[in-house]
Amino acid sequence: MPFRRREAALAKTADFNASNKIAYKGLMSYAKPHTKTFLAVFGCIVVAIAADLLQPYLVKVAIDDHLMKGDKNASTLLIIAGIYLLLSVCGFVFTYLQNNYLQEAGQSIVAAIRKQLFRHISKQSMSYFDRIPSGSLITHVSSDTETLNQFFSQVLLSVLRDGLTLVFIIALMFHLDVRLTLYCLILIPLIALIAISFRSYMRTTYQITRTNLSRLVAFVAENLSGMRIIQVFHQEKEQQRQFDEGNQRYFKSNMREIRTNVLFNRSFDMLGNLSVAFVTWLGGNAVLGHSIPFGVLFAFITYIRQFFQPINNITQQWNTLQSANVSMNRIWSIFETVPEVQDAAGAREVEAAQVKGKIDFDGVKFAYGDGVPVIHHLDLHVRPGEMIGIVGTTGAGKSSLISLLCRFYDVKQGSVTIDGTDVRDIPQHTLHRLIGLVQQEPYLYSGSIIDNVRMFDETISRERVIEACRMVGADTLVMRMKDGYDSRLSERGSGLSAGERQLISFARIIVFQPKILILDEATANLDSHSEQLIQRALTVVSEGRTTLVIAHRLSTIMNADRIIVMRQGEIVEEGTHQELLTLGGYYEELYRHSQGEHEALPSSEAIAAVDMATTSSGCSSRR
Numbered sequence: 375m376p377f378r379r380r381e382a383a384l385a386k387t388a389d390f391n392a393s394n395k396i397a398y399k400g401l402m403s404y405a406k407p408h409t410k411t412f413l414a415v416f417g418c419i420v421v422a423i424a425a426d427l428l429q430p431y432l433v434k435v436a437i438d439d440h441l442m443k444g445d446k447n448a449s450t451l452l453i454i455a456g457i458y459l460l461l462s463v464c465g466f467v468f469t470y471l472q473n474n475y476l477q478e479a480g481q482s483i484v485a486a487i488r489k490q491l492f493r494h495i496s497k498q499s500m501s502y503f504d505r506i507p508s509g510s511l512i513t514h515v516s517s518d519t520e521t522l523n524q525f526f527s528q529v530l531l532s533v534l535r536d537g538l539t540l541v542f543i544i545a546l547m548f549h550l551d552v553r554l555t556l557y558c559l560i561l562i563p564l565i566a567l568i569a570i571s572f573r574s575y576m577r578t579t580y581q582i583t584r585t586n587l588s589r590l591v592a593f594v595a596e597n598l599s600g601m602r603i604i605q606v607f608h609q610e611k612e613q614q615r616q617f618d619e620g621n622q623r624y625f626k627s628n629m630r631e632i633r634t635n636v637l638f639n640r641s642f643d644m645l646g647n648l649s650v651a652f653v654t655w656l657g658g659n660a661v662l663g664h665s666i667p668f669g670v671l672f673a674f675i676t677y678i679r680q681f682f683q684p685i686n687n688i689t690q691q692w693n694t695l696q697s698a699n700v701s702m703n704r705i706w707s708i709f710e711t712v713p714e715v716q717d718a719a720g721a722r723e724v725e726a727a728q729v730k731g732k733i734d735f736d737g738v739k740f741a742y743g744d745g746v747p748v749i750h751h752l753d754l755h756v757r758p759g760e761m762i763g764i765v766g767t768t769g770a771g772k773s774s775l776i777s778l779l780c781r782f783y784d785v786k787q788g789s790v791t792i793d794g795t796d797v798r799d800i801p802q803h804t805l806h807r808l809i810g811l812v813q814q815e816p817y818l819y820s821g822s823i824i825d826n827v828r829m830f831d832e833t834i835s836r837e838r839v840i841e842a843c844r845m846v847g848a849d850t851l852v853m854r855m856k857d858g859y860d861s862r863l864s865e866r867g868s869g870l871s872a873g874e875r876q877l878i879s880f881a882r883i884i885v886f887q888p889k890i891l892i893l894d895e896a897t898a899n900l901d902s903h904s905e906q907l908i909q910r911a912l913t914v915v916s917e918g919r920t921t922l923v924i925a926h927r928l929s930t931i932m933n934a935d936r937i938i939v940m941r942q943g944e945i946v947e948e949g950t951h952q953e954l955l956t957l958g959g960y961y962e963e964l965y966r967h968s969q970g971e972h973e974a975l976p977s978s979e980a981i982a983a984v985d986m987a988t989t990s991s992g993c994s995s996r997r
């Protein structure tokens with residue numbers, strides 16, 4: 375068993391390394407256009423290090439070649455002091471340049487990756503968003519890309535600058551005195567021991583702190599989005615308690631991480647002091663024995679002090695490198711995800727003006743992923759310009775049917791066609807232009823009313839937007855607002871009522887003129903006054919368009935040309951409102967129930983009927 379576990383761990387590591395290789399290769403392709411900047415950074419680093427490390431050497435020259443020899447010529451010392459000053463200025467300027475260039479390259483690379491990542495995520499199919507929670511996608515776009523920036527600004531910088539500093543220091547020490555240098559290098563195993571023993575502990579504490587932080591952030595995000603429910607159910611105290619617990623956990627892990635870091639840094643300082651004492655004793659004896667000059671001892675002590683800083687820095691970057699690896703793998707695994715729904719190779723453009731709006735579902739079978747089918751061999755044929763009402767129990771497959779028409783998912787069997795062309799043979803951007811979708815919660819952006827109606831498409835004139843708002847009856851609402859059509863809506867249009875938001879989304883339909891209109895529970899959240907407004911607007915926008923209306927509230931679809939009733943992925947009844955009432959089946963039962971006749975219904979249907987009753991009073995708690 376332990377052998378198998380080891381095998382599994384090895385396989386996991388191999389997988390991680392393989393995907394790490396791919397990620398690094400990908401990262402390099404983003405870094406390639408900045409090769410010149412990286413070369414400039416390298417040049418600046420070399421000059422800055424040389425300028426810094428030559429300073430002690432200069433003091434050594436002043437001591438050994440002038441002071442110890444009793445040179446009375448003050449002007450030589452003045453020149454040495456001048457050069458020293460020049461080296462400091464040079465170190466300052468080139469360190470500044472190196473940081474600037476590196477930040478510029480790093481930030482540009484990360485900005486390009488972020489842009490590409492956002493574009494790639496936007497192209498994914500709905501099944502992808504079903505699988506991956508939006509919280510983790512937000513983390514990938516924000517903090518994972520930020521960690522990549524740290525890879526450039528900290529890890530890469532440290533490896534280059536501190537690595538080169540170490541090499542230069544050792545070379546200078548050898549140049550000054552080979553024997554003393556070899557004695558000093560005895561310390562290297564001790565340094566490695568401390569670094570290795572701290573490394574795994576530091577990594578664990580770092581990971582625990584990050585996990586606790588992301589849990590805390592997720593908790594806050596969840597709370598903010600559900601604040602209404604929390605307040606309605608008086609959950610503030612319980613939520614506060616849970617937050618305090620998470621906060622305390624984060625505080626403790628953070629403190630542990632800080633303590634570990636301090637301990638590690640101080641251990642290195644101690645080691646630095648120990649080595650200074652060691653060199654003072656060993657080198658002092660050598661000076662007394664006249665085997666090395668005093669200036670060499672001075673330079674040696676300075677270099678041995680500087681020796682520990684780069685090692686400390688590089689070790690500190692280990693954690694950042696680890697998280698950069700993880701972030702890089704996560705980002706590249708997104709890049710490698712191919713959208714499940716893709717344009718077919720032979721997909722051909724459809725001339726919107728020629729589309730009549732005939733829709734055919736032929737023998738459609740559909741399941742989410744590898745799950746059980748939620749639509750079974752469904753046939754539905756819609757004439758151009760016809761209005762179809764769709765009702766049914768909760769989970770009957772109404773929204774799924776619409777998703778197939780919009781090609782958010784592909785059918786498993788059968789076909790969905792528009793004017794005889796399979797939706798899989800129409801490019802997605804064309805298909806989505808043919809269809810206008812209004813959902814229960816319309817999506818409004820932070821921006822003006824004008825921009826929200828024309829979806830930031832500046833080719834659509836202001837006059838056209840105003841005319842559209844007037845047609846759906848949204849103009850009275852807009853005129854009441856302080857800046858009229860230029861009034862800015864806050865995030866998701868939170869300053870407007872549900873009905874007002876819906877009117878704005880109806881105006882969008884008028885402006886974009888889709889051939890097919892879909893309303894998915896668009897009236898579910900509305901009170902009866904708003905519903906009347908929306909009904910009027912619906913009459914205007916559905917004019918001349920094939921319209922599919924999913925509604926739990928029967929009043930919304932009573933006037934449809936045809937109503938279909940769905941149950942467990944199948945159409946069980948079909949006809950006009952009157953025909954279905956005469957049929958005396960499930961629809962009639964639902965209608966009676968919505969009229970207040972509380973007859974006993976089969977249990978699952980009772981739930982749906984109760985749902986309908988609540989929606990019809992405008993207090994739906996669904997979704």
Ligand SMILES: Nc1ncnc2c1ncn2[C@@H]1O[C@H](COP(=O)(O)OP(=O)(O)OP(=O)(O)O)[C@@H](O)[C@H]1O
Pocket residue numbers: 504742745748766767768769770771772773774775
């Ligand atoms: N993204 C999804 N992933 C997996 N299963 C899903 C997904 N969306 C819906 N389902 C399942 O598919 C079935 C049909 O759901 P659908 O949303 O189409 O029903 P509906 O008739 O629109 O229901 P409602 O009236 O409650 O909105 C349900 O059993 C539901 O749980």
